[in-house]
Amino acid sequence: MNLTLEEIQNFKGKYPKQIWSLFFSEMWERFCFYGMRGMLVFFMISQLKFGDEQANLQYGATQAFVYAFTFVGGLFADKILGFRRSLFWGGILMIIGSLILAANPHDYFFLGISFTVVGTGFFKPNISTMVGKLYKPNDTRTDAGFSLFYAGINLGALLGGYLCIAIGKGEMFSHLIPESKRWNVAFGLAAIVMVVSLINFIFTQRSLGPIGLAPQKINKDGSFSPLEKWKEYGVYTLSLIFIPLIMIMVSVPQYTDYFMWTVGPLTLLYLFYEMTKVTAPERKKLWAALIFIIFSILFWGIYEQSGGSLSIFAANNLNKDLFGLDPNGVNNSGGAFFIIFLAPLVGLLWIWLSKKKLEPNTINKFGLGFIFLGLGYYILFGTKFFANLQGITSLNIFTIALLVITFGELCLSPIGLSIMTKLSTEKLQGMMMGMWFLASAYGQYVAGQIGAGLAKVKSGATNHDALITYTDGYKQLGLYALIAGVILILISPFVKKLMQGVK
Numbered sequence: 001m002n003l004t005l006e007e008i009q010n011f012k013g014k015y016p017k018q019i020w021s022l023f024f025s026e027m028w029e030r031f032c033f034y035g036m037r038g039m040l041v042f043f044m045i046s047q048l049k050f051g052d053e054q055a056n057l058q059y060g061a062t063q064a065f066v067y068a069f070t071f072v073g074g075l076f077a078d079k080i081l082g083f084r085r086s087l088f089w090g091g092i093l094m095i096i097g098s099l100i101l102a103a104n105p106h107d108y109f110f111l112g113i114s115f116t117v118v119g120t121g122f123f124k125p126n127i128s129t130m131v132g133k134l135y136k137p138n139d140t141r142t143d144a145g146f147s148l149f150y151a152g153i154n155l156g157a158l159l160g161g162y163l164c165i166a167i168g169k170g171e172m173f174s175h176l177i178p179e180s181k182r183w184n185v186a187f188g189l190a191a192i193v194m195v196v197s198l199i200n201f202i203f204t205q206r207s208l209g210p211i212g213l214a215p216q217k218i219n220k221d222g223s224f225s226p227l228e229k230w231k232e233y234g235v236y237t238l239s240l241i242f243i244p245l246i247m248i249m250v251s252v253p254q255y256t257d258y259f260m261w262t263v264g265p266l267t268l269l270y271l272f273y274e275m276t277k278v279t280a281p282e283r284k285k286l287w288a289a290l291i292f293i294i295f296s297i298l299f300w301g302i303y304e305q306s307g308g309s310l311s312i313f314a315a316n317n318l319n320k321d322l323f324g325l326d327p328n329g330v331n332n333s334g335g336a337f338f339i340i341f342l343a344p345l346v347g348l349l350w351i352w353l354s355k356k357k358l359e360p361n362t363i364n365k366f367g368l369g370f371i372f373l374g375l376g377y378y379i380l381f382g383t384k385f386f387a388n389l390q391g392i393t394s395l396n397i398f399t400i401a402l403l404v405i406t407f408g409e410l411c412l413s414p415i416g417l418s419i420m421t422k423l424s425t426e427k428l429q430g431m432m433m434g435m436w437f438l439a440s441a442y443g444q445y446v447a448g449q450i451g452a453g454l455a456k457v458k459s460g461a462t463n464h465d466a467l468i469t470y471t472d473g474y475k476q477l478g479l480y481a482l483i484a485g486v487i488l489i490l491i492s493p494f495v496k497k498l499m500q501g502v503k
Contacts, residue, residue, distance in 0.1 A: 060448010069121025300443020
């Protein structure tokens with residue numbers, strides 16, 4: 001089906017048909033990713049016998065490299081591979097990593113994780129960019145499309161986030177899976193769904209027309225020709241060389257510190273260099289994108305406690321008063337559950353407000369995201385008032401906090417993906433999407449540092465003491481989020497001018 005880009009973008013109705021195929025590929029990839037994420041801290045503490053503080057630092061390092069490598073993956077996709085080849089190569093590496101963990105998660109944990117880190121870097125930023133390519137510039141339906149796509153992400157997160165950790169802990173299918181093989185099966189499930197994702201994408205390519213094809217070089221006579229094959233094979237070879245390096249970096253958190261303090265400034269310098277080659281209006285839009293990126297670091301640093309300190313909090317301090325569900329499973333998948341139902345409604349709300357000329361601009365939506373995030377963390381603080389003397393508190397109240405935090409995520413994350421495609425220049429779309437995820441890497445790194453700080457409970461402290469330490473920490477995080485939200489709303493007129501009419 002040789003569709004032109006114009007034919008794809010001139011679709012009728014609310015959504016382009018190609019978005020559904022990309023939806024399912026991303027859904028299964030997110031099953032793999034969030035299934036892995038949900039298992040990391042609990043597996044390190046219960047199986048590898050790491051302390052709480054060390055597990056948080058390892059979690060932060062692992063997740064930071066996952067998102068940091070999306071910048072590299074986006075850059076290689078822009079310059080050499082194209083979005084399709086990059087996505088497929090990333091998927092293969094993720095499958096290999098999951099199979100290594102399925103075979104022997106105790107002895108080859110960091111090797112398997114390193115394959116999935118590099119694989120995710122090639123997969124994640126490029127499928128989001130292809131979604132953006134389905135729409136013409138300034139198409140008012142773009143936000144609704146990304147909200148739908150984000151629902152797909154969270155359907156995968158819901159299934160993977162609950163099933164993998166529940167199988168590993170023996171909360172599900174324990175009568176079918178021997179105790180010694182539970183974690184092998186949990187990691188193996190991630191590999192199976194990743195295979196499904198890639199098979200779906202093979203069929204998806206037929207309807208994508210020119211979207212995601214490898215870039216071509218311009219000859220002296222103005223004609224185009226394919227890039228040299230050695231460049232493509234060089235990317236594959238280099239990414240394999242990265243795996244042992246990532247393995248060393250992730251297994252020793254201090255190396256992650258050095259990396260994060262280096263890569264951020266270098267990335268900014270490269271962006272500033274690229275900004276010298278664009279027009280003044282394009283430069284202003286890139287400055288606006290940078291403001292969104294910087295604030296997103298703080299957002300994810302607070303939000304991503306779900307994979308770190310909240311995982312420990314769920315295991316040690318929550319009961320099962322929510323339909324008997326496993327607290328870790330709820331922590332990993334509760335937000336995704338709410339998003340599946342709320343994302344379409346919030347998307348329709350923005351459309352309705354737009355018709356009434358009442359829709360908040362993008363920067364105000366970011367501000368609202370921080371305010372909801374802060375309120376959610378104040379509710380997490382409030383769980384201390386429902387605790388018994390053993391430090392066990394209500395999963396129901398915890399889940400209400402996840403609901404409020406989800407409203408904050410819906411104000412920021414799907415719109416963030418959309419605004420990066422709108423504010424980027426044509427030649428920098430993969431890079432800017434990579435920078436968006438690089439900001440998430442810094443957020444994950446900050447989250448690990450925060451979680452490690454919260455885990456420093458005094459020696460000899462009771463479980464109730466630990467609960468007080470964690471909940472007081474969540475109160476502080478809630479305050480920081482509220483302050484950031486107010487600042488964003490106050491500077492929104494300035495940022496709106498930089499955006500040059502982009503909505």
